[in-house]
Amino acid sequence: MTARTRKAQRRTDALSRERIIEAAVELLDAAGEGGLTFRALTERLATGPGAIYWHVANKGELLDAATDDVVAAALAREPAGRPASPQEGVRAVALGLFGAIERHPWLAAQLAGQLSRGPERPVPPRILERFGQQVRELGVPESGWFVAASALMHYVLGAAGQHAANVAYARTLGPDADRAEVLGAVAAAWQGLDPADYPFTRAVADQVRDHDDREQFLAGVDLILAGITA
Structure with a gap:
């Protein structure tokens, strides 16, 4: 091994894939997908692009890795005490994902993209598995496992994604925006709709x-659970 090769190896060893993903998540949280560039990443990590490309091939791979890392952490969070029932287990998984999407507003779009871009994406099966384990514990016949687990997964991702969009919109109104005033404006607008049509x-x-x-x-989670167990 040449001296140059040993030097390059030391740099890539010091800069782990995990640290690159962590920095990518920090950039995504701060500025969204548009803020995640390899230039910004090299500046944050104080390294050259070659050290990063050693671990990740492109931005798409980096986004997938960041998404997988955040979701895995959310699903690994144990609720306070062991769930007393599969229903509580479902709620714990749902709240874990809700909180992750709330903390990382970019996550909803990445999850939607993974659901639409092909079966090889790693995150949807991870989420489906967690809901599916609880559905099985509920005593659902095997023929209904996929429908029940899919209904939970799609509701949770859709509702949490909409909440994240609402939070992002509220931030655009400035730090002095009052949630009650925003919701009051929505309510007033709805009350002003044509009563014949709405x-x-x-x-x-x-x-x-x-x-x-x-x-x-x-x-909403409880409504789906009630339908599953009926």
Whole structure:
């Protein structure tokens, strides 16, 4: 091994794939997918691009790795105490994903992309497996496992993604934006709709003002659980 090769090996050993992914997540959290560039990554890690390319081939691979890392951490979080039932296990998985998507607003788009880009993507099977294990514990017949687990997965990802979009929108209104005022404006807009075309939306407008996002999210999970166990 030449001196140059040994020097390059030491650099790549010191800069692990795990540290690169950690830095990528930090950049994504700060500026979204557009802020994740190899130039920004080399500046954050104080290294050259060659050391990064040693571990990851391109931005697509890096995004997949960051997504997988965040989701794996979310699914590994144990709730306070062992779940007393499969229903509580489902809620724990759902809240873990909800919290991850809330903390990392870029995550929702990456998960949607993985669901649409092909079966080889690593994250959807990981999420499906966790929900599926709980569905099996609920006593669902094997013929219904996929439908039940898929319904839970798609609801959780969709609802958590919408919540993340709402949070991102609220940030654009500035640090002084008041959640109650924003929801009040939505409620007022709904109440102003044509009553002939939007009778239901007008009827629930007042419920928008004071709803709790997390409670609403879990209520949706419980509705699906009730359907699964009926």
